[in-house]
Amino acid sequence: MTSPTLRLAAIAGHLDSSQDPVSSALSTSVPPVQLNRDTLSILLDGEDQTWRKWLKQPLFKYKYNITKEEAVKLNQARFRYLAENGFRQKWSEPNDPAKYDGIQEALSYYDNALSTMGGAHVGLYSGSIRELGSEELKAKYLPLADSFELPGCFALTELGHGSNPRGIETEAHWDAKQGCYILHTPNTTAQKARTILSLIDMNPEQIYWIGAAAETAIMSVVWAQLYVPHPEDSSRWQHQGIHAFLVPLRDRATHATLPGITIRNCGMKSGLNGMDNGRIWFDHVPVPRTMCLDKYGGINEEGVYESMFQNKDQRFGGQLVNLSEGRxxxxxxxxxxxxxxxxxxIRYAQTRRQFGAREFGQLETLIMDYNLHQRRLYPLLAQTYAMHFAARTIAKLKDAEKTxxxxxxxxxxISSGLKSLHTWHLLDTLQATREACGGQGLKSSNRIGHMKADCDTMATYEGDNQVMLITVAKGSxxxxxxxxxxxxxxxxxxxxVGxxxxxxxxxxxxxxxDLFQHHVLAASLRLSTAxxxxxxxxxxxxAAGSSSAPSLDSILDQHAALSQEFARAVIEHWILNELVVAERADKTGALTLVRQLHALWKMDMDANMVRRRYVDEGVxxxxxxxxxxxxxxxxxxVDVLVGAFGVPDHLLGSIAGDWVEANGVDGDEDI
Amino acid sequence: MTSPTLRLAAIAGHLDSSQDPVSSALSTSVPPVQLNRDTLSILLDGEDQTWRKWLKQPLFKYKYNITKEEAVKLNQARFRYLAENGFRQKWSEPNDPAKYDGIQEALSYYDNALSTMGGAHVGLYSGSIRELGSEELKAKYLPLADSFELPGCFALTELGHGSNPRGIETEAHWDAKQGCYILHTPNTTAQKARTILSLIDMNPEQIYWIGAAAETAIMSVVWAQLYVPHPEDSSRWQHQGIHAFLVPLRDRATHATLPGITIRNCGMKSGLNGMDNGRIWFDHVPVPRTMCLDKYGGINEEGVYESMFQNKDQRFGGQLVNLSEGRxxxxxxxxxxxxxxxxxxIRYAQTRRQFGAREFGQLETLIMDYNLHQRRLYPLLAQTYAMHFAARTIAKLKDAEKTxxxxxxxxxxISSGLKSLHTWHLLDTLQATREACGGQGLKSSNRIGHMKADCDTMATYEGDNQVMLITVAKGSxxxxxxxxxxxxxxxxxxxxVGxxxxxxxxxxxxxxxDLFQHHVLAASLRLSTAxxxxxxxxxxxxAAGSSSAPSLDSILDQHAALSQEFARAVIEHWILNELVVAERADKTGALTLVRQLHALWKMDMDANMVRRRYVDEGVxxxxxxxxxxxxxxxxxxVDVLVGAFGVPDHLLGSIAGDWVEANGVDGDEDI
Structure with a gap:
């Protein structure tokens, strides 16, 4: 009996649940935010923010329109400047990791190529010497590494083994007669003229993607499968798993590659070309016994292999602690x-107007005032706050004694999971902000486009993000x-429900x-049941003899969607929890606000959470x-929330400031 | 009375609905796929696939490690080669747009910088002359444009107006005494020394982001607000809206910028540096009356303004038909x-092994055999098939007579909506494939990383994607x-339900x-109710006098989430529908398979669809x-599905082939 119009109104009523204004509910249920940029900034970064004044020297002025070779030279010069100007002492203080973190933070704010060079040289190369080397080795090589007099690289991955370094094929055989290890790249020449079909059955083995190997490094920490003569039958080899060796690659005076060593460039990349990734082959290169980084295992003075671990995998795991720290x-x-x-x-959107004028010539609307634009950027802003505290906590855990x-x-x-979700969040943020800035987002001098290119590899190196989530699922x-x-x-x-x-x-x-925790438990049950x-x-x-039992890895892959959902749930919950912990110490109300948006956004937009219908439709x-x-x-x-990040002006693109002046006739074109 | 274990089993039963194997259901309910690569390829691209043989000349060998200036020169040389070698005639045939599309398709397979130069020069610059110019102008300039003897650009957007070109500020005043238009960039010098606060109140106005303006172009189609003397009071100006003018920028012999014209480079970008984007200022440049592209309006021989449209916006819309075609x-x-x-x-993943060996030295698992990896790539493969047919249909609609x-x-x-969803799909695909290839995905010679950088601008130019979706919502x-x-x-x-x-x-x-249509209807009701x-x-x-009524644009922005949801639903339904139309002509079963995955994936992973609970939880x-x-x-x-794309080998990166050989000691490093 109802007219179509009435019927439609009734349907519409069902569809639209926002019957009362939400903002009034919000304002009564939440204390007003007493935002203060300085208070919030200290909450984020502490009192010591001296790093913000760094890197303003002319050498550190951004340059973009350069070749790969020029980018590498510039990166080396900048890094050398740092090494020669007081940063060395800080790197050398193993008991004060916070200082090292502070330097790395300054570098990463400045440029990913420089911070990657810092991470590879200091964290991986000299870090390995420090962590795994003998006292003699440390005394001799650490000062030279820290001063960049002996630049080095970390040669673990190979062309055929990136995500799975346990499978690398570079070999080190103990030569008892000569009293040295023989480092060798097997089968290189056999690579030629293979077809795709035969490629399926082969494992290529050159050492690959080694940052700083192509041009910069004089030394390298090289990882290889160690084979020692079998104690009961010296005509056979006994495999002892992966070990690290400190190996000179180039002559210190001439920079020429040493005998038996072949190095090639990995070539142009879509970003991070300031880092010279190289490929290395070894042709029966002798390595003195004392150059093995043998904390967890190696040939002793008596010429006998010894290790504190029986299990080869444990041995390898112990040596790779520096990789976790990289994450x-x-x-x-x-x-x-x-x-x-x-x-x-956000600063650009606060000065950029587009559309919204009723008539030609009238003032248009600031793009930051569009709800559409706010939805592009503010959830990412809230998530960045959340991830800030998660990153702080894991950095503290890194430095804490773990017994x-x-x-x-x-x-x-947790570090594996955060590595994935944080780097993906960065890539999402760079993409969204790039698009939010229109064409200006692509202009290198505005930084976002350039960062996008330079940061893309973060999803891949130090562990592929998807593989990292498997690690989380398996470990949790x-x-x-x-x-x-x-x-x-x-x-x-x-x-x-109900x-x-x-x-x-x-x-x-x-x-x-509570809801995030519920999601973890539900996801764990779904996965463990499967x-x-x-x-x-x-x-x-x-039992019926038709197949062998699959490994847990294989089973988790069969349930890849559930595994990923569970891993994400675990890490998302951990992140939210860290934000709530920080919120309890916050008197400004800022963290309450960003925590609310961060969590609500996930609950609204994450298909994994929405699909499970944890709450009623009305909720x-x-x-x-x-x-x-x-x-x-x-x-x-938003001014306070962004301002508290405290990014120094000299690290921002011109669209964050007076972009009209920067685009004047005499503006800087290529930088 | 139930034990915890029993209770858990009961819960687990609730959580897991996959009680019976799905594959058996699939195999009985769907006819087996009779895949044939050639049949499928013809279904996709027709019989004429000659374009696949193009662009193998040495000039077209990829080069990556070059400066911006070198990239521009290379792009010009390639484009000139095409213009001088028979492509010209095809561009000159306005009645055979399919040929032009074929050329553009070949260029876009090859390199986005070249296809962008083609699109800007042929589609926008000479397209505007062809579409809007007088017969005399066409006779004189089109042959010179088509042969690239007069390279040109399309100067519409300004520093202050990108998404909203209706607001551009470049001016053309009709000077009756001299019988010419005076083209002028207002207020340039006043840009200096402004603060951010004053920037909010100003509109910057140089012409900006003009592809090929910085180095290449001799001519330009320049858009400006036309002011003519008021017919009743010649001391006042009458605003007639935006008009286009064909304007020489540089001396044809010396390539020097002409008097009154200032050109600067837009600078280094994170991609597409083969395209020389420039910025242009005009200082009272006289433009002859006959150089106005006056199909829709201009000063006639009697010195009087006339136009077929009364409405200035309609006038502008009519002139911008070429932009829709760009989308x-x-x-x-x-x-x-x-x-x-x-x-x-996918080809890399079919030859790349990682993990899965029980013991060191055993063969590892092909990464394409991991369910996890399949979930990364195959939904994108299915969506690419869906989008292929949508793109074909809209290309046909472009060329069809519209009365x-x-x-x-x-x-x-529809073209606005497809522009958004298709370009975002490309960026998502490039990101996912880049990550799926690990570090190799960044290596320029493997193409994906380079394409990622070069294609990013597609989300922005020819209309910002988010703004395009507002167009869809408003129009639909x-x-x-x-x-x-x-x-x-x-x-x-x-x-x-139920x-x-x-x-x-x-x-x-x-x-x-039916479900996708249901989603459109539900989303339309939610939005129209709001x-x-x-x-x-x-x-x-x-009515109470407290405010003026907001515009529809403003209301749609207040409901930005609902607007975007509705716009996406409309376009997603259109895409699925086109795929189903194609499927009906397919005897191989391939399109049934990809259509199933494409639609199911959206139903499973699109938070907008999942949130609305159109179906029961069990469904x-x-x-x-x-x-x-x-x-x-x-x-x-997958071999047939990928093979039918028919991408020629010379357009693939080496990881799609014998990547071990390509990475040999003598492999090509920088390309």
Whole structure:
């Protein structure tokens, strides 16, 4: 009996749940934000922000229109300047990692090529000497490494083995007669003239992607499979797994490649060309016994192999602690660079007008005043705040004494997960801010486009991001065994269903954390159930003789979607938790605001969370309304939120300032 | 009374809905795919694939490690070669747009800088002369433009106006005494020494981002606000809106900038540096009356302004038809480049092994055999197929005679929407394939990283993608008025709720299209309800005198999330529909397979669709299971699906072939 119009109105009522203004709800349920840029800045970065004054010397003026060779020379010159001007002492203080972090932070704010060179040279190359070398080796080589008199590289990955370095094929055979290791790249010449089909069956083995190898390095920490004569039958070789050796690549005086060593450039890349990635072949190069970085294993003075580990994998794991630390560095750098990009894009949008004039000639609307533009940038701003505190915590964990295996494992899992989510967040932020700045976002001197090119590799190096999430899933699943977790035994998948919640509840840290935790538990149950089922099926098949039992890796890959969902849930929860911890120490209200937006945005936009219907449809809709209201409040406070990042003006592109003047007739063109 | 273990098993049962194997359901409900690469290739690209043989001359060998200036010179040389070697005639045939499209397609497969130069020179510059110029002008200038003897550019956007070209400020005043237009850039010198605050109130006005202006162009099509003496009072100016003028920028013999014209380079960009973007100022430059491209309006021989349109906006819209065609070109190019990236990444993954060996030295697993890797690439492969047919259809619509305003509007809306979704799809594909290739994805010679840098601007030029979606929402909303659409009058938001569906139904084109259409209708209702409510509120406020009524643009921005959701839904439905149309002509079954994966993936992963709970939770879970099963079937047929793209080997990076040989000691380093 109802008319079509009435019927439509009724339908529309169902579809639209935002019956009352949300902002009033927000303003009553949340204390007003008392934002203060300086207070917030100290909360973020502490009192010591001296690094912000660094790197203003003429040598550090950005240059973009240069060849790969020029970029490398510039990067070397900048790095040498740092090494010769007091940074050396700081690098040499192993007991004060915070100083090293401070330097790395300054470099990563400045330029990813320079910070990557710093990370590779200081963290990986001299870090390996420091961590794994004998006292004699350290005394002789560390000062030369720290001063950049002996620039070095870290030669682990190969053409055929990147994500899986355990499979590298470079060989070191112990030659008892000569009393040295023989370092060798097998089968290089056999590479020629192969077809794709035969390629499937081969493993290529040159050492590949080695940062600073192509031009810069004089020394290298080279990783190889160690073979020693079998103690019971010296005509056979005994495989001892991967070990590291300090190997000179070039003559210190002439810079010529040493005999037996062949080096080639990895070629032009789409970014980070200030880093000279190289490829290395060794042709039976002798390495003195004392040049093995043998903390965890090597040939002793008696010519006998000894190691504190029986298990080859454990041995390798122990040596790779520096790689985990590299992941922490990437998480921290990602946050820093996201701050730069957001500062540039938001400040530009605060001075850029487009559309909105009723008539030609009238003032147009600031693009930052568009709801559409706010939705592009503010959720990323909130997430950057969240990731800032997660990165700080993991950096502290890196430096903390870890005595129990459980702590070491936890650090490994979380740093792997943060490396993935933080670097992806950076890439997403660079893409969104680049687009938000239109064509200006591509202009190198505005930095975002250039950073995009230089940072892309962060998703890949120090562990492919997707592989890192497998590490998280594999490492976390035992922690979420129903036997261990009392929360799982009483887990109620409908915990939030059939309920309504006040806005104050939906906005509260407790409720949001509770929901994120619920997501972790639900995802762990889905995954462990799927794993158990696959195991049962394959056990039955194995019993019937039809196949062998698959590995856990293989099972997790069969359930790749569930594995990724679980891994992300674990890390997202960890990040939110760290933000809430920081929020409790915040008197300005700023962290409450960004925490609300960060969590609500995930609840609204993450298909994994939305798909699971943890809450009723009306609650889900209300979350969406609250996203809008929270974005509105961020907009009111955005100057302080961005200002507290404290990115120095000399590190911003001209569109963050007076971009009209910068684009004058006499403006700087190519930089 | 139940034990914790039993309880957990019960919970787990709830959580896991994949009780029966999906693949058996798939194999009974869908006919087996009879894939044939050649048949599929003809279905995609027709019989004439001669373009695949082009561009193998030495001049077209890729070079990457070059400066901006070298890149421009190389791009010019390549373009000149094309112009001098038979391509000219094809460009000159306005009645055979398919030939022009074929050339553009070949160029876009080869290199985005070259295809952008082609698009700007042929499509925009000489296209404007052809479309808007007088017969005399065409006779004189078109042959010189087509042969590249008079290279040209298209000078529309300004520093202060990119997305909103209606607001440009370059001026042309009709000087009746001299009988010419005076072209002028106002206020340039006043740019100096402004602060950020004053910047907010100013409009900068140099012509900016003009492709080929910095170095290449001799001529330019310049757009300016036309002012003519007021017919009733010649002491006042009458504004006639935007008009185009053919203006020489440089001396043809010396290449020196002509008097009154100042040109600067836009500087280094993060990509597309083969295109020399420039900035132009005009200082009272006289332009002869006959050089106005006056099809839609200009000063006639009697010295009086006349136009076929009264409305200035209509006048401008009519002149910008070439821009809409540019959007179609971007949609087509995006598909082509996505095909290249997917071909490279998938072929690499078919020869690259990593992990999976039980013991050191055993053969590792091909990365394409990992479910995780398949989920990274195959949904993008399926979407590329979908977008291929959408791009083909819109290209045909571009060339079709459009007589009714409705047709013109529909073309404008769909081409704007496809431009956004296609270019974003390309950027997503380049990012995913880049990461899927690890470090090799960054190496310029492997093309993906370089394409990523060169294609990023596609999200911005010819209309910012987000702004394009507003165009779609605004243009489509009237079509979804409940008064017009009978489907909306009987719309039942719970149409799919409370039902189960067989796998055959969930996989069918009819059901999937129906669901996508349901999403469009629901999104249109949500948006139109929100718009109506805001209008009512503001009408009441306006009646009370507290504010003026907001524009529709402003209201759509207030509901930015709903607007974007609606716009995407409209275009996604259009794309799926085009794929289904193509599928009906396909006897191989290939398009059925990719259509299934494409639609299921959206239903599973698009937070907008998932959030709305169109189907029951069990159905949603089943969709997820079917995604997995469909990916498995794509994997079985991937050689044919990728092979049918027919990307020639000389356009692929070495990792798509024998990458071990390419990385030999004598391999090409910098290219």
């Amino acid at each position: 922490v560095g990437l998480a921290v750098s990602s946050v820093n660079m996201a701050k730069i990009a957001l500062t540039i894009a 129990e295996l459980k702590e070491i494992k936890q650090f490994h899992v 699943l035992p922690d979420y065994s129903p036997k261990k977790r009392s929360a799982l035994q009483s887990f109620n998948k409908d915990k939030f 309920q309504t919640f006040s806005d104050a509840t939906l906005l509260s840290a407790e409720w949001q954390l 794993v158990a089922k696959t195991r049962a099926t394959s056990a039955a098949a194995a 889900q809709e209300r979350v969406r309304d609250l996203v809008g209201a929270t974005i509105h409040r961020v907009h009111e406070n | 179609v070109g971007l949609a087509v190019s995006s598909v082509n480049m996505a095909k290249i990236a997917l071909t490279i990444a 009714e305003l409705k047709e013109i509007k529909q073309f404008h809306v 909303l009237p079509d979804y008025s409940p008064k017009k659409r009978s489907a909306l009058q009987s719309f039942n938001k719970d149409k799919f 039902q189960t569906f067989s796998d055959a139904t969930l996989l069918s084109a009819e059901w999937q299209l 718009v109506a409510k805001t209008r009512a509120t503001s009408a009441a406020a306006a 949603q879970e089943r969709v997820r299971d079917l995604v997995g099963a469909t990916i498995h079937r794509v994997h079985e047929n």
